[in-house]
Amino acid sequence: MAHNEIDQSIKTLFLDSAVKDNVKCGKGCSFCCHTQVSVTRDEAELLSQRIIDGLDIDLEKLYLQSKSENKASEWYKLDHEARGCVFLDESGECKVYDDRPAVCRTNNVISEPVNCSTEDGQERPVRLLNTYASDMITMAFFINSKENGALPYLLFKTLEKRIDRKHNELTK
Numbered sequence: 001m002a003h004n005e006i007d008q009s010i011k012t013l014f015l016d017s018a019v020k021d022n023v024k025c026g027k028g029c030s031f032c033c034h035t036q037v038s039v040t041r042d043e044a045e046l047l048s049q050r051i052i053d054g055l056d057i058d059l060e061k062l063y064l065q066s067k068s069e070n071k072a073s074e075w076y077k078l079d080h081e082a083r084g085c086v087f088l089d090e091s092g093e094c095k096v097y098d099d100r101p102a103v104c105r106t107n108n109v110i111s112e113p114v115n116c117s118t119e120d121g122q123e124r125p126v127r128l129l130n131t132y133a134s135d136m137i138t139m140a141f142f143i144n145s146k147e148n149g150a151l152p153y154l155l156f157k158t159l160e161k162r163i164d165r166k167h168n169e170l171t172k
């Protein structure tokens with residue numbers, strides 16, 4: 001998994017005080033957690049394991065989100081609440097922070113956070129920190145992955161497969 005390398009690369013950028021002073025992302029800000037996040041199959045496996053291990057998420061919401069498959073046009077037909085990532089807690093924090101996907105790690109906004117809001121179904125231009133090195137790691141991670149897709153779609157598919165496998169083992 002490329003997560004450690006991405007974190008190291010981002011950490012190096014934050015040694016610069018200009019970066020620290022200008023990145024506006026903070027704990028509890030979850031505007032970008034209502035967009036369609038992409039994951040690799042390995043990331044979907046990791047997140048599915050967290051659920052199998054007992055992490056409580058809204059499975060019905062995940063199912064409804066997964067119906068958008070990888071289509072952004074379908075995703076943005078869902079209302080804002082329905083688009084909230086299933087891993088967001090009540091205070092807008094990520095329940096899987098240490099295992100969050102690569103794209104959640106590289107997103108560092110330097111424009112006003114409110115511009116990241118898609119509450120009205122519109123995406124606005126946002127200015128991101130130049131995270132070239134970690135973006136290259138993420139790109140290689142995705143290129144080398146057997147399958148990539150929208151988080152809810154790939155996660156639901158992965159969970160279904162794992163449940164089917166378990167069912168087959170138990171009924172052999």
Ligand code: SF4
Nearest residue numbers: 033085087088094104
């Ligand atoms: S995994 Fe965590 S950081 Fe990523 S979109 Fe979901 S709640 Fe947000």
